[in-house]
Amino acid sequence: MxxxxxxxxxxxxxxxxxxxxxxxxxxxxxxxxxxxxxxxxxxxxxxxxxxxxxxxxxxxxxxxxxxxxxxxxxxxxxxxxxxxxxxxxxxxxxxxxxxxxxxxxxxxxxxxxxxxxxxxxxxxxxxxxxxxxxxxxxxxxxxxxxxxxxxxxxxxxxxxxxxxxxxxxxxxxxxxxxxxxxxxxxxxxxxxxxxxxxxxxxxxxxxxxxxxxxxxxxxxxxxxxxxxxxxxxxxxxxxxIGSPGMNIIPAEVRGREAKVGDHVIALNRSYDKLPDGAKIEIGVRPEFVEVVAPAPGLLSAKIERVDDLGRIRFARARLGDAKLAARAPAGFTSPDGTAGLKFDPSHVHVYADSLLVEGAA
Amino acid sequence: MDKTVNQKAWFLVLPVFLVVAFSAVLPLMTVVNYSMQDTFGNNQFFWNGVGWFKELLDPSTDLGGRFLASLGRNLFFSLVILAIEVPLGIVVALSMPRQGWTVAACLVILALPLLIPWNVVGTIWQIFGRPDIGLLGYVLNHIGIDYNYVSNEIDAWVTVIVMDVWHWTSLVALLCYAGLKSIPEAYYQAAQIDGASRWAVFKAIQLPKMNRVLLIAVLLRFMDSFMIYTEPFVVTGGGPGNSTTFVSIELVKIALGQFDLGKAAALSLVYNLIILIVCWIFYTVMTNASAERKPQEGAA
Structure with a gap:
């Protein structure tokens, strides 16, 4: 003992x-x-x-x-x-x-x-x-x-x-x-x-x-x-940890906003003091990203396929060069292969050089 | 089910049949034939039935006496070299390095005696032990030990045994080393955690894991030493007197020295039978041992 x-x-x-x-x-x-x-x-x-x-x-x-x-x-x-x-x-x-x-x-x-x-x-x-x-x-x-x-x-x-x-x-x-x-x-x-x-x-x-x-x-x-x-x-x-694992997407983070490409994702916390020169990424678990019909104001992605795990479905999508997985709600279809992504801001984390950055409230 | 009858198939079996007949059956039958007869040379043979076999087993006759005495010497020789070579081989294997360039060096050095032709081994020791020019004999006599394998029975025995140990311990050591190498590292680590002493590790892990190769080693060494001929023949020629005359040496004396083909044939049949029986015993023990292991390997 x-x-x-x-x-x-x-x-x-x-x-x-x-x-x-x-x-x-x-x-x-x-x-x-x-x-x-x-x-x-x-x-x-x-x-x-x-x-x-x-x-x-x-x-x-x-x-x-x-x-x-x-x-x-x-x-x-x-x-x-x-x-x-x-x-x-x-x-x-x-x-x-x-x-x-x-x-x-x-x-x-x-x-x-x-x-x-x-x-x-x-x-x-x-x-x-x-x-x-x-x-x-x-x-x-x-x-x-x-x-x-x-x-x-x-x-x-x-x-x-x-x-x-x-x-x-x-x-x-x-x-x-x-x-x-x-x-x-x-x-x-x-x-x-x-x-x-x-x-x-x-x-x-x-x-x-x-x-x-x-x-x-x-x-x-x-x-x-x-x-x-x-x-x-x-x-x-x-x-x-997690299956599929967390989506890691390169982004530019300023204050309460993360910019992926030309698109802005809202963040729950404020990140003002990010280390200079660090590689900034945002991470969000597939459970907290939802694919919906494309709409203005939503980040749009290409759907590659949808995996049906029984009790939950995950869409495999492509966002520029980055691949990501997202929850596909029941009844979701994407006739033209594109979809909008809806993020849950409280579960979007910011990483600098792979390490979690705690934002200010 | 109807099988096609095709007698031509016999022709396909014929070559094997002929080869086996000429290589094994005919020579063996010739020996069996000789063993029932007596000859006085000149290709004259006389029927003797099982007479030679009776004499072989009767120590009061010349043939029986010589056979049983040489058999006793041979068994004693085998037991002594086993008693020395097996423990010594284990000790050598245990003290060999497990990794690094020294492994290769040790293996080469160990393999050297095994690669020397048997009559050369005999010659090496014959010269090595001579009191006049041999390094061993000269040194021993010089430091006051009266050593002469030509005239002293005990010296002759010691020489023959030491020669066999020198020649064959490597085989036992190499087999044991292979057995030791196959033990996973986790066993040693577990034993360490269990607080096992060096001796407990040997008894609980190394010896049980080696027992199969040890059985093979004992079988090989027993058979070889039981059939030994060349080395003692070269060193002592079976002497002094008959003290190092083993069964094979006795056999050659009777067959080629005295040209008693009948006696020699009977002796070689019995000799052969003993070897077969011992082989069979070892084989049975070995298969039983591996049958006992099977379920474990299946589960793991």
Whole structure:
């Protein structure tokens, strides 16, 4: 049980002297609350596994510190940190039974046998592995094996955090839901800090109460799923989360107006102090743009196609060189392939060099 | 269903039939034929029935005594080299580097003894061990160890065993190394997190993951050492006395030395049968082991 603080933590596989652009994990300072359910979300190669391995001690960071409850544990080996980790592919000790697998971490730490038996029985019950405790672990299905990997972490009563490295990759889709709800239930029951690495936004958003989005070795935003959706702090978060992702359109912003081409879009807030020379864009989620019949005063776009997702339809439109998606209301048709775009001003955000700019009220 | 009757198809099978007949069936039958007869040279043969086989299994006869003694020596030899080469091979494989240019260097060095023709290996050790001009023999005698593989039985055995270990441990090591390389990194990381000691990692991960290649290594080394001929023949010629005469050496002595074709044929049939049985046992164990693994691979 612990709060985890990362202080100016960074890692480069090329060593500390490598140029900072090449760092797999760029300097980050953040706090993981005790008992929080976190998801570390990002595309492949964004550094999320590196960050996880740094926390668990498999990788020693090139710089910075990791604190567990304020205590610096950076130099400690993996064995000495109270961390449990579940890997992408189930790790099972072939020759052992399920029970022996669960007992392994305790045996290695010299826990008395009576205590081991008690803990194994307890965790077996918690993970619904009781009927298999005396069976060879190799014969079980992938999801049972993942539960055993998790169980090996949970048997240790002193475990500070459980780290998951895309643990559902090899699990059948139907069982994924079950296992994920099991994880949520365990999280509520055990009050453990859980950090869950994934590139699947659905997994991240359903599992976590705080989602940490990483991009190119950097933590670009950390917040609740709703925050990530409503107010992406970075254009990357905008289009990585949500399906389809956020529309990012180059624009000229002055005061309460954004100029796209010759057209002016009203903004809810005033942006007077934009950094000079920065690349200015506006971002708006497709849910808050509506395609309507072309009319004067509306930005007009070419409709390329309309995707019907069942409960909602999205029009794929072209605006000059920019592509964008917009909600198509029921009954919308566009005989000549053009349409007007109606923006919801309260959901139009302004980005300078990809970073969100807070406007003045 | 009606099948077209076309006797011409036999002609298509004929080449294979002939090749197999000349390469396997006829020679084997010749041996079976010889094993039932006695010869005094001059192509004169006399029917002996199962007489030679009875003698082979009876230690009180000359043939049986020689066969059983050499068989015992051979089994002992195989057990000793297995007991040394398998653990040593594992240790070598475990201490090999996992990456970098040193991997290639280690592999080449390990492969070297395997590439040397067997009689050359024998010659190398024959000279290496000589007390007068051999580096090993000279040095040993010089520092006060009385070593002479030509006259001392134990010295001869030690030489033959060390030579085999030198020649073949690489094979076990290379097989084990391949087995170790196939273990995903996550296993080691998980073991680290589980607080496993070096020994626990070996017992819980490395040894179980290696057991299939180890089985192959044991099979190959057992068969090879059980059929060994060239190297001990070159080094000791089966001596001193008969102390390093293994089954194959005994066989050649009887067949080519004494020209007792009947006895030699009976001996080689029994020799062959033993090898087949051992092969079959290993094969059964191996297929059972992989059958046990199947469901796991299917699930993962």
């Amino acid at each position: 612990a709060r985890i603080d990362l202080v100016d933590l960074a890692h480069s596989y090329g060593g500390n002297d490598a140029p900072q652009d090449s760092f797999a994990l760029k300097p980050v300072t953040m706090t993981w609350r005790q008992g929080g359910a976190y998801a570390l979300l990002g595309p492949s190669g964004c550094g999320k596994t590196t960050l996880l391995n740094v926390i668990s001690g498999i990788i020693t960071p090139s710089r910075g510190k990791i604190l567990f409850d304020g205590e610096d544990i950076t130099p400690l080996s993996t064995q000495k940190r109270n961390i449990a980790q579940v890997f992408q592919f189930p790790v099972i000790y072939d020759t052992m039974t399920v029970g022996q697998n669960l007992a392994f971490p305790l045996k290695n730490r010299g826990v008395p046998k009576a205590e081991i038996d008690k803990r194994v029985a307890e965790i077996g019950r918690l993970l619904d592995l009781e009927p298999y405790l005396n069976r060879k672990a190799t014969r079980l299905t992938a999801d049972a094996k993942q539960k055993i990997s998790l169980g090996r972490g949970l048997v240790r009563s002193d475990v500070a955090a459980v780290l998951f490295d895309e643990p559902l990759t090899v699990i059948d889709p139907e069982l994924k839901w079950q296992l994920r709800s099991k994880l949520k239930a365990l999280h509520r029951e055990l009050d453990l800090t859980m950090i869950y690495v994934t590139h699947d936004q659905t997994e991240a958003l359903t599992f976590a109460d705080t989602v940490v989005v990483m991009h190119d070795g950097r933590v670009v935003q950390s917040g609740t799923p709703a925050e990530l959706f409503d107010k992406p702090a970075h254009t990357f978060v905008g289009y990585f």
